[in-house]
Amino acid sequence: MAEMILGLPKEELFCSGHTSCSGCGPALAMRYALKAAGKNTVVVHATGCMEVVSSAYPLSAWKVPWIHGTFENAPAIASGIERAFKSKGKKVNILAIGGDGATFDIGLGALSGMIERGHKVCYICYDNEAYMNTGKQRSSASPLFANTTTTPFGKKIHGKLEPKKPLPFIVAAHGVKYVATASIANPQDFYNKVKKGLAIDGPSFIHVFAPCQFGWKFPTDKTIEITGQAIKSCVAPIYEIENGILKLNKVDNKIKIDNYLNMQGRYKHLNKEEVFQLQQFVDDRWKFLTELETKGKVFDVVQ
Ligand SMILES: Cc1ncc(C[n+]2csc(CCOP(=O)(O)OP(=O)(O)O)c2C)c(N)n1
Ligand code: SF4
Numbered sequence: 001m002a003e004m005i006l007g008l009p010k011e012e013l014f015c016s017g018h019t020s021c022s023g024c025g026p027a028l029a030m031r032y033a034l035k036a037a038g039k040n041t042v043v044v045h046a047t048g049c050m051e052v053v054s055s056a057y058p059l060s061a062w063k064v065p066w067i068h069g070t071f072e073n074a075p076a077i078a079s080g081i082e083r084a085f086k087s088k089g090k091k092v093n094i095l096a097i098g099g100d101g102a103t104f105d106i107g108l109g110a111l112s113g114m115i116e117r118g119h120k121v122c123y124i125c126y127d128n129e130a131y132m133n134t135g136k137q138r139s140s141a142s143p144l145f146a147n148t149t150t151t152p153f154g155k156k157i158h159g160k161l162e163p164k165k166p167l168p169f170i171v172a173a174h175g176v177k178y179v180a181t182a183s184i185a186n187p188q189d190f191y192n193k194v195k196k197g198l199a200i201d202g203p204s205f206i207h208v209f210a211p212c213q214f215g216w217k218f219p220t221d222k223t224i225e226i227t228g229q230a231i232k233s234c235v236a237p238i239y240e241i242e243n244g245i246l247k248l249n250k251v252d253n254k255i256k257i258d259n260y261l262n263m264q265g266r267y268k269h270l271n272k273e274e275v276f277q278l279q280q281f282v283d284d285r286w287k288f289l290t291e292l293e294t295k296g297k298v299f300d301v302v303q
């Protein structure tokens with residue numbers, strides 16, 4: 001039996017020596033995801049920070065077979081690999097991984113196709129809420145009012161004008177058996193969800209909230225604290241949608257979002273009205289989710 005630490009295998013399959021910034025949230029997500037998937041895994045990676053920092057030729061941080069295609073086609077490559085193994089009667093975990101830019105925006109068509117065709121692939125989106133690798137441009141996962149290089153705070157606009165795209169729900173509406181959100185502040189929860197996703201006989205989708213100190217502008221030792229603030233304030237709701245039924249991770253003593261915002265440079269321009277609007281958005285969505293939880297099955301499952 002593998003040696004475990006805090007309920008996770010000690011062995012690292014995404015190993016040290018990669019070139020991410022210190023305090024990188026997504027790099028932790030890679031470590032935990034690989035601990036859950038184990039050695040019998042092929043990883044297909046979209047372009048983005050985690051691909052770039054882990055694969056500078058001739059080096060690799062991956063101790064499992066790993067392939068990088070382009071920014072937009074990881075789900076299509078994963079689909080082909082899955083069918084090839086299936087035709088040989090081999091059982092291998094297929095993890096497709098992309099950032100929010102690759103998943104919410106540019107690879108969404110390929111992801112939708114992979115899901116609709118029913119490929120047995122677990123897709124993990126690590127969400128650092130912008131196109132970080134190319135210099136902090138906004139994505140459709142960037143939150144309302146976030147200061148990015150393409151939604152800069154200035155006289156005309158105060159950061160991004162649109163709220164975050166509700167991607168887990170868009171994926172769930174495809175009829176997928178397993179969709180989950182997770183965070184790097186609760187490795188056991190994320191680990192269990194990746195295991196569950198890989199065990200599904202069909203596509204599964206996991207969205208992991210993973211702060212980026214470079215893009216969000218916070219000190220490198222605050223990554224987990226900020227993630228914790230996002231969970232406790234319900235900025236990042238954590239839930240599963242299993243066979244169409246939504247189950248929320250409970251939050252005792254929900255806190256206000258002020259501290260979460262104050263810890264980050266990307267929000268330092270906000271005025272009181274904007275903080276109020278953001279709080280309202282978070283509260284409304286939490287209420288919506290808690291109400292949805294009481295309804296039983298909210299999505300049809302067709303996979
Ligand atoms: C078709 C295409 N457009 C743009 C790029 C340039 N590009 C490479 S990585 C990247 C940003 C990736 O953002 P995300 O998926 O959120 O990952 P992150 O870098 O934030 O980890 C962009 C725009 C590209 N490689 N291919
Ligand atoms: S820019 Fe952000 S996501 Fe990219 S390596 Fe640095 S901390 Fe990690």
Ligand SMILES: [Mg+2]
Pocket residue numbers: 099100101127128129130131132
């Ligand atoms: Mg990103």
